Amino acid sequence: MNKFNNFKFPPNLAKIYDEKLANQLGNTQGAIGNLNQLSRLLPNANLLMRPILSKEAESSSQLEGTQASIEDAYKIDVVEQTPIRRSHAQEIVNYERAMLAGLEILSKTDFNLLMIREVHKKLMAGSVRGEGKHPGEFRKKSVWIGVPGTDKGKAKYVPPDFTQIPMLMENLERYSKLNSKKTNALIACALLHHRFEAIHPFEDGNGRTGRLLISLYLIHRGLLSLPILYPSGFFEKNRDEYTNALSLVDEKNEWYIWILYFLKGLQKQAEISLKIGLQIDSLYKESKQIIEKTEKARSLTLLRVLEHLFVKPFVTAPILARDLDIPSRSCKRYLLTLSNHKIIANRGLFKYKGKNQRVYSNDKLIKILRAI
Numbered sequence: 001m002n003k004f005n006n007f008k009f010p011p012n013l014a015k016i017y018d019e020k021l022a023n024q025l026g027n028t029q030g031a032i033g034n035l036n037q038l039s040r041l042l043p044n045a046n047l048l049m050r051p052i053l054s055k056e057a058e059s060s061s062q063l064e065g066t067q068a069s070i071e072d073a074y075k076i077d078v079v080e081q082t083p084i085r086r087s088h089a090q091e092i093v094n095y096e097r098a099m100l101a102g103l104e105i106l107s108k109t110d111f112n113l114l115m116i117r118e119v120h121k122k123l124m125a126g127s128v129r130g131e132g133k134h135p136g137e138f139r140k141k142s143v144w145i146g147v148p149g150t151d152k153g154k155a156k157y158v159p160p161d162f163t164q165i166p167m168l169m170e171n172l173e174r175y176s177k178l179n180s181k182k183t184n185a186l187i188a189c190a191l192l193h194h195r196f197e198a199i200h201p202f203e204d205g206n207g208r209t210g211r212l213l214i215s216l217y218l219i220h221r222g223l224l225s226l227p228i229l230y231p232s233g234f235f236e237k238n239r240d241e242y243t244n245a246l247s248l249v250d251e252k253n254e255w256y257i258w259i260l261y262f263l264k265g266l267q268k269q270a271e272i273s274l275k276i277g278l279q280i281d282s283l284y285k286e287s288k289q290i291i292e293k294t295e296k297a298r299s300l301t302l303l304r305v306l307e308h309l310f311v312k313p314f315v316t317a318p319i320l321a322r323d324l325d326i327p328s329r330s331c332k333r334y335l336l337t338l339s340n341h342k343i344i345a346n347r348g349l350f351k352y353k354g355k356n357q358r359v360y361s362n363d364k365l366i367k368i369l370r371a372i
Contacts, residue, residue: 031270032270054070077319078314116169172192189221194246231266294341306338345361347359
């Protein structure tokens with residue numbers, strides 16, 4: 001059993017820097033810089049942000065056992081789903097909403113405990129696992145981590161007692177505001193992520209909240225302008241390495257292995273995110289060109305519809321009418337037009353709340369996200 005060790009935080013990292021770590025740091029900074037540059041060059045970066053954010057939400061949720069895909073999340077409120085499927089899909093949707101809420105708070109204030117608690121509140125809202133475990137509130141009970149049903153004595157990890165959480169989280173906030181500015185942003189992010197996971201401040205949802213904070217912190221420090229990094233993909237594919245590297249800090253105060261692993265992961269995912277971003281941009285431009293060439297008279301409105309299908313890849317005419325404030329009859333024509341040009345797919349009739357509605361989907365975008 002591994003218990004929380006309140007080693008000095010932040011740690012003294014002066015002795016861990018070597019050529020390998022310095023090279024990795026440079027590579028990671030370069031990869032994230034290239035990704036951020038892409039978001040600045042695109043005329044509508046939201047078309048890049050939302051699909052990548054959805055993919056990040058899927059991977060982070062699946063790391064915690066969510067049995068739903070990105071397509072399940074896109075289908076919420078579009079087609080009927082079983083209560084269990086909808087609950088799992090809602091976790092992915094909540095992750096996106098939590099990120100957007102964090103961005104809104106960051107635009108007005110600092111990286112602080114208020115933001116962390118609000119992000120967690122959004123993450124755990126509605127009919128999802130952990131909804132009854134006090135969303136947005138630090139835990140007031142002891143918890144431990146292990147296979148469900150494991151008693152405390154056989155737990156894989158035991159976080160600090162709940163009475164210590166306010167003090168530990170205040171120290172974390174103080175570091176994010178003051179001390180971390182003296183440290184490279186990527187190194188500081190690695191320290192913050194581990195420390196948050198070690199404290200385990202909430203009854204549930206700590207893993208997802210901690211991964212959300214990676215992008216939010218990098219935005220706070222100016223390395224990213226939008227949450228277009230997809231870090232959870234690396235952690236999901238290398239789950240054992242992720243947990244082992246975190247555990248080495250808990251057990252031996254071994255920061256070198258964790259920081260090196262974290263930097264490698266962010267570099268890899270920045271490169272993947274850049275590739276996805278270029279593919280999404282190319283798809284949008286290709287579709288835009290078809291619309292402008294064949295539908296000149298209606299091109300502006302059709303482009304609004306197209307852009308919406310990059311944010312919500314599954315839609316019906318009533319949903320589109322509500323979201324874009326366009327008459328439903330017109331939306332039916334626009335969706336049919338895009339379908340006829342093979343820009344989107346006509347999925348046929350599906351029942352939702354007792355009514356049959358024709359569903360359309362941006363299958364080409366979904367194919368890009370599936371291939372990751």
